[in-house]
Amino acid sequence: MAKDLGVTSREENYADWYNEVVKRADLADNSVVRGCMVIKPHGYAIWEHMRDALDRMFKETGHVNAYFPLLIPKSFLSKEAEHVDGFAKECAIVTHHRLMNDPNGKGVVVDPEAKLEEELIIRPTSETIIWHSYKNWIQSYRDLPLLINQWANVMRWELRPRLFLRTAEFLWQEGHTAHATYEEAEQETLTILEIYKRFAEEWMCVPVIDGIKSDGEKFAGADHTYTIEAMTQDFRAIQAGTSHHLGQNFAKAFDVTFQSAEGKREYVYATSWGVSTRLIGTMIMAHSDDNGLVCPPKLAPIQVVIVPIGRGDDRAAVMEATDKIAADLKATTWSGLPIRVKVDDREKESPGFKYNYWEMRGVCLRIEIGPRDLAEGKAVIASRLGGDKKEVQLDQIISTVATELDNFQRALYQRALALREANTHRVDSWEEFQTAFAQEGGGGGFILAHWDGTQETEDAISAATKATIRCIPLIPLDPKDNEPGVCVYSGKPSQKRVIFAKAY
RNA sequence: CGGGGCGUAGCUCAGCUUGGUAGAGCGCGUGCUUUGGGAGCAUGAGGCCGCAGGUUCGAAUCCUGUCGCCCCGACCA
Structure with missing residues (x-):
């Protein structure tokens, strides 16, 4: 199910x-x-x-x-x-x-x-x-x-x-x-x-x-x-x-x-x-990942969701603590704007359901707070980027959230950068070039290759591989990319490498 | 515009071959019990079976036409 x-x-x-x-x-x-x-x-x-x-x-x-x-x-x-x-x-x-x-x-x-x-x-x-x-x-x-x-x-x-x-x-x-x-x-x-x-x-x-x-x-x-x-x-x-x-x-x-x-x-x-x-x-x-949307904190519709846990006798105390955290967060600015907080106080849904629900919607941080936490004056904080849940003292929540949002923003960029770097390659032979773009449906990453600068070659490469010239970088990714070479397709002289890729 | 697939409940789909009262799961409403990683039971609501013709006593099912959608190509931020 x-x-x-x-x-x-x-x-x-x-x-x-x-x-x-x-x-x-x-x-x-x-x-x-x-x-x-x-x-x-x-x-x-x-x-x-x-x-x-x-x-x-x-x-x-x-x-x-x-x-x-x-x-x-x-x-x-x-x-x-x-x-x-x-x-x-x-x-x-x-x-x-x-x-x-x-x-x-x-x-x-x-x-x-x-x-x-x-x-x-x-x-x-x-x-x-x-x-x-x-x-x-x-x-x-x-x-x-x-x-x-x-x-x-x-x-x-x-x-x-x-x-x-x-x-x-x-x-x-x-x-x-x-x-x-x-x-x-x-x-x-x-x-x-x-x-x-x-x-x-x-x-x-x-x-x-x-x-x-x-x-x-x-x-x-x-x-x-x-x-x-x-x-x-x-x-x-x-x-x-x-x-x-x-x-x-x-x-x-x-x-x-x-x-x-x-x-x-x-x-x-x-x-x-x-x-x-x-x-x-x-x-x-x-x-985004297989659990749904992943949003950078600066653009996320909701940066923090608070999930209160417990009902019956516990409910009132938990809600009081929840509302206080929410109010404190909303009164705090992060990256120049008030922190965007949502309290999920629906009583019919289980905590587990809510965790998945808000993960799917790309909320960056989740604060869980229940009777057990309350007794110890703490809460649990979880990041959409994964890793272990952390326990936080209630009086540290504001600063922790700000720090976590900073870390999230930085880590997300680093993760995307690592993906790009791992899938950017330099290719010098036509055989290698074709192999790089051979998979049906899939991409092939960014291929830095020499190009003779002519429309004919660009068209021929695109017809053969579905890859097109995405751009000629303003600043070479590596200084060596701007050393002269020969065109990967025609063998004619080339001044620098350009980026080929299959595109959306 | 070529090639392939699909139209049945809000969603995903079964039923069609071999015609006979419209189905399931999820979701939704209500009630009770539940709450630390997608709760359980009970009970209910919800359909012009894409549309139009035809065949038939009778069509979701067979035939003809039509409209729409999705995927793959050619074009594009």
């Missing part, structure tokens, strides 16, 4: 495992519309913490928030040639604005009289609608830089959706900035990339490699794209965030110019950058 209460193990079926964790941890459900997702309160709480932390970081670096509309005239998308190529295949289109009763029966039909003169697309990203506005906002170099972010939903009509990792509608932030010079825009993309990397590592406990995308993998319409790439527990790469230098492409497409201090009229330089609810999927894939 206990068996069907858990989730499929990662080893047995990684895809099923992921899906079941999302559902059993109460994070999200599929909607009735294919590809769309209901984000439940427990999942949305994670997003709120991500959003709040990132928003602070953006504001600290001079960005402000605004909101641009959901609907974009169809013609806008085609103003930038590469951009339309990249997104045209996955757009939802609004063609009518009215329904009517079906003259032939029940229900409603689209009113053919209500056809739109110009069809609208639901934003797959907002560059076009935003740059249409920027044309009017930017006149002079004094208006620059323009540093704007928006929190929004976007829609990309996905054929193979997966909860959080790839959904038709998703939540994200998209930053859109305008600058007077190429160099300033370049600095902006790198500043944001650094924020993304710091957020992934310090908040999500997910080590990432920051690098530049090959031309084949860059954003449609960008001059070049930076990325942070994480590794999942099935040894694949997942793109966790991107920051694009758009050059003058959108400025030219939307005719956005400014007058320089010297009185010359010039096109502005642009950047755009985003992270999405995919981060939640990334976090799950990086940390």
Whole structure:
């Protein structure tokens, strides 16, 4: 009986495992519309913490928030040639604005009289609608830089959706900035990339490699794209965030110019950058286990759950102690915010049930307190990362919780880093390269190999192995990675190693 | 859009071959007993058997059509 209460193990079926964790941890459900997702309160709480932390970081670096509309005239998308190529295949289109009763029966039909003169697309990203506005906002170099972010939903009509990792509608932030010079825009993309990397590592406990995308993998319409790439527990790469230098492409497409201090009229330089609810999927894939969700304390919806044990005569005293601990914890800040505590005082459920219940939902620490503890003036504390339960004196609980949360955050990062390092390899022969990616379904880790820099080779490697270039690291993982060599596929000269992996 | 599978209770599924009153487990309600790693007993509620036609005295079951979902490929954050 206990068996069907858990989730499929990662080893047995990684895809099923992921899906079941999302559902059993109460994070999200599929909607009735294919590809769309209901984000439940427990999942949305994670997003709120991500959003709040990132928003602070953006504001600290001079960005402000605004909101641009959901609907974009169809013609806008085609103003930038590469951009339309990249997104045209996955757009939802609004063609009518009215329904009517079906003259032939029940229900409603689209009113053919209500056809739109110009069809609208639901934003797959907002560059076009935003740059249409920027044309009017930017006149002079004094208006620059323009540093704007928006929190929004976007829609990309996905054929193979997966909860959080790839959904038709998703939540994200998209930053859109305008600058007077190429160099300033370049600095902006790198500043944001650094924020993304710091957020992934310090908040999500997910080590990432920051690098530049090959031309084949860059954003449609960008001059070049930076990325942070994480590794999942099935040894694949997942793109966790991107920051694009758009050059003058959108400025030219939307005719956005400014007058320089010297009185010359010039096109502005642009950047755009985003992270999405995919981060939640990334976090799950990086940390969770066969008992359910594992959450970094800084993002956990609930950091501490208290399970009071005992009923009847013991109940009142135990509850009194429980409520005191809860109140004390809530009055304490950890990492700058009040500690998030839940008291599970349900009387119908057994303690054992509650332990499993909250483990599945990714609560970091559990405090058990019963009559026996109370008699000795202590409580039991257990970590979601395992290890032995510890006994704590009641007057030490606050400091112990803070310390345990610190340790948890650090240990989780170290564990993910160890996984990545153990599955990152350098390969110099084509045979070895193919073997590395040979397993059906599975990943193969990160393979650092030499590449001749051509699109043809990239395509050929991808066709043969399903592995793609995830990025060219900004900083080599090992100094030797930047020593010249020969391409693993073509044998032509190569300047440095790049990262290949199968990707989500 | 190709290849495979599946639609029966909130969830996971049995029943279909061979037509005859709609089933199980989990979950849910109620009552009693239980509480230190997924409690027990009792009792109840819950169904247009995906949808539409057809065959038949009679269809979850057979036939035709249709819609939807899942998995694997091509495309993507």
